[in-house]
Amino acid sequence: MSRLTFNGIEGTVIEQSPHGNFLVVRLTRRVVICGTYSNQFCWEESHDSDSDFESFITYVGLKSTVLGFQDELRQFYAWIGNQGGYFNYRNEKLRKAQRVKTYKFECKIRGLTPETIPSLLSYNFINC
Numbered sequence: 829m830s831r832l833t834f835n836g837i838e839g840t841v842i843e844q845s846p847h848g849n850f851l852v853v854r855l856t857r858r859v860v861i862c863g864t865y866s867n868q869f870c871w872e873e874s875h876d877s878d879s880d881f882e883s884f885i886t887y888v889g890l891k892s893t894v895l896g897f898q899d900e901l902r903q904f905y906a907w908i909g910n911q912g913g914y915f916n917y918r919n920e921k922l923r924k925a926q927r928v929k930t931y932k933f934e935c936k937i938r939g940l941t942p943e944t945i946p947s948l949l950s951y952n953f954i955n956c
Contacts, residue, residue, distance in 0.1 A: 833878045834861060835942035837949070852927060853879075856949055858889040860927045876942040886913070886940050886948070889931025890922065890956050900956045904935075907951065911944045913937045 830841045832853050842860070843852035850864040863881030864871065871883040890901075905921065908914070915921045920936040928934045940948070 834863070834881070834884075835876055835878055835945055837945065855945065857930050858928065858953070859945070859949055860887040860889075861885065861945070862887070862927065872939050874939075874941050878942075884940075884942075886937040886945070887927040888935045888937065888948070889925060889928035890933040890935060891931060892933070892956070897956055900954060904951070904953075904956060908935075908937055908940075911940055911947065913940045913944070 832839050832841050832851065834853060834855065837855050839853040839855045839861070841851050842854050844850075849866055849868055850862055852860060852862050854860050861884045863876070863879055863884040865880060865882060867873065867882040871885060874883050875881070876884070891897075901922070915936065916938055920938075922933055922935060925931050925934040927936075
């Protein structure tokens with residue numbers, strides 16, 4: 829697998845689109861980004877000079893949907909909002925994992941900037 833640097837963070841390319849427009853990059857076991865060079869999908873513009881992505885979407889792996897987990901999940905959603913992130917559709921908040929295959933569930937987060945990703949990597953996930 830090839831390596832890619834995103835905002836100073838070394839990641840592993842785990843998937844590439846057939847047309848080469850986007851790459852899926854694992855930054856940690858829990859955090860994956862999907863970056864695009866041409867932004868043909870009209871994602872929010874957020875250029876990263878290290879990877880040369882014009883924009884990207886962030887995926888965060890989560891363990892569970894059990895009731896005791898809901899308070900932590902709300903805190904995590906609030907943290908995302910405070911970082912300028914958002915969810916485009918209701919099912920993006922918590923869905924079955926598609927990109928972060930080491931977790932059962934994932935959040936698909938839009939609107940983060942490359943500068944917010946290091947703080948996401950250090951976010952204190954207790955039970956989620």
